[in-house]
Amino acid sequence: METLDDAAGFLSERGMLTRTADSSLPSLFGACHEEPAAPGRGGFGDWPKTKWILSFRLGLTAGTVVTKLHRGKTLYLSERVARLFDPLCRQAITAADADEAALLRHLDLSGPATLKDLELELGWGRARLRRARPRLERSGALLGGGLVFEDAETWYLEPLRKWDLGNGSEGTDPYADVLVAGVRAAVVAPEAEVARWFSWRPPPGTIDRLVGEGRLKRPAPGWLASPS
Numbered sequence: 001m002e003t004l005d006d007a008a009g010f011l012s013e014r015g016m017l018t019r020t021a022d023s024s025l026p027s028l029f030g031a032c033h034e035e036p037a038a039p040g041r042g043g044f045g046d047w048p049k050t051k052w053i054l055s056f057r058l059g060l061t062a063g064t065v066v067t068k069l070h071r072g073k074t075l076y077l078s079e080r081v082a083r084l085f086d087p088l089c090r091q092a093i094t095a096a097d098a099d100e101a102a103l104l105r106h107l108d109l110s111g112p113a114t115l116k117d118l119e120l121e122l123g124w125g126r127a128r129l130r131r132a133r134p135r136l137e138r139s140g141a142l143l144g145g146g147l148v149f150e151d152a153e154t155w156y157l158e159p160l161r162k163w164d165l166g167n168g169s170e171g172t173d174p175y176a177d178v179l180v181a182g183v184r185a186a187v188v189a190p191e192a193e194v195a196r197w198f199s200w201r202p203p204p205g206t207i208d209r210l211v212g213e214g215r216l217k218r219p220a221p222g223w224l225a226s227p228s
Contacts, residue, residue: 001028001031001032001033001051001054002051004054004057004058004061007028007031007054007057007058007061008058008061008063008064010026010028010031011028011058011064011076011077011078012063012078014026014184014185015077015078015080015081015181015184015185016075016076016077016078016081016181016182016185017031017075017076017185018070018073018074018075018076019055019073019074019076020046020047020073022073023070023186023189023193023197024186024188024189024190024193025070025075025182025185025186025189025197026185026186028054028055028058028076029047029048029051029052029055032048032051032054034048034049034050034051035048035049036048036049037049037052053149053152055074056146056147056148056149056155057149058076059076059146059148059158060148063078063079064076064077064078064079065077065078065079065082065143065165066143066144066146067082067085067137067140067143068137068138068140068199069085069138069139069140069198069199070197070198070199071138071196071197071198071199072134072137072138072199074146075198079165081178081181081185082165083165083171084171084174084177084178084181085140085174085178086163086165086171086174087171087174088139088140088174088175088178088200089139089140089141089163090163092136092139092140092141092163093141093162093163096136096141099128099131099132100132100135100136100141102122102132103118103122103129103132103133103136103142104136104141104142104162106118106121106122107142107160107161107162108162108164111161112144112159112160112161113159113160114157114159114160115129115145115157115160117159118160133145133160138199139199139200140163140199141162141163142160142161142162142163143160143161143162143163144158144159144160144161145157145158145159145160146158175200175202175203175206176202176206176209176210176215178198179194179195179197179202179206179207179210179216180210180215180216180226182194182197182198183216183224183225183226184226184228187225187226188219188223188224188225189223189224189225190222190223190224191207191218191222191223191224192222194207194224195207207224211224214227215227
């Protein structure tokens, strides 16, 4: 992977990407095939030496939705796959506690806002806002807030916004739909890993049901793959 167009094409093909390689899901940095910036130092040092900036610019491309649905870690979604997550993200909005609901309602009425703006507009202290934010991000109810790089040295923080994909999704089996999309993105994956990819656990028996319906297959004991 050399360019932003390459990254956008990879996301369009697979439907979802993690930032770093931490599971069977395809990762943006794993596809860069570039030496790390500071080998052995961990953290940012393990990021690609020059292509790390693609991870910030990819979120600005049309049709890309950047979430924290990978258990609080970055998960890039194509718009097509994001619509599969839509019913689950809307469930999270409905299940928000009082402070979370107040934050989402404010963003819904006033539009995207930075953390500093929200502190002023809501009259909240920083600690209260920090408490309300994490669960909403993990569940997809809240998007944004990450770094945006205009170039390697010029950056700003993206405003936070409420999840909203317009018409949403008509899917009636969202847990199954996102698992199928994840396995399709991974091509093949350990079965024990699949149910832990996202911020929600699928209902018991979901994977067995998908195999029985032919939406997933077991090419070998303990492994899952897409039938197509």
